[in-house]
Amino acid sequence: GAGVSQSPRYKVAKRGQDVALRCDPISGHVSLFWYQQALGQGPEFLTYFQNEAQLDKSGLPSDRFFAERPEGSVSTLKIQRTQQEDSAVYLCASTQAGARGDTQYFGPGTRLTVL
């Protein structure tokens, strides 16, 4: 595709609900990243995939957060039993090859609001 796409663009959830956020990276891009960006902060790393392998999930804040990329293209970030502190913009980025030194192309983000 022309760029990284994310859906939905906006999501409102009641506390305790499960949500699933989707990322479609640029076609052929090997690496995919998820970030959480709170208001007024920089993006915080959550997790990273190279193809279908999740190589780093050290940034996931709790076991309520789960990400997958089963076929090495589309990725889903799932948040179970959402809490108010999960409210943020969730950004997805992809790179052509490895991450180190490679340009990250960001999607438009999903703004999650937990009531």
Place this chain on the structure above:
Amino acid sequence: QKEVEQNSGPLSVPEGAIASLNCTYSDRVSQSFFWYRQYSGKSPELIMSIYSNGDKEDGRFTAQLNKASQYVSLLIRDSQPSDSATYLCAVTPGGDKIIFGKGTRLHILP
């Protein structure tokens, strides 16, 4: 200590002047350094990447890297109102993940 430090600003610069944005990082093995621009409500977009000590110029933008001082900066010459945004410094501290600073808000005064 946060891995990537930036002054949050706002930094106000008159139109046509030079804007200077600074960033320090804590991990000496960091190899790649990036500046991203983020307009309000939008996603970050890459402006500059730099990998070795010295200066790298691209149009009105110059990135400067000093690994000994663990310092990277971005200069914007002939600042325009359209440069008003948040500028994010990002570093790869080893491994594949990228660490972002909180960003500096830049305001160009017409």
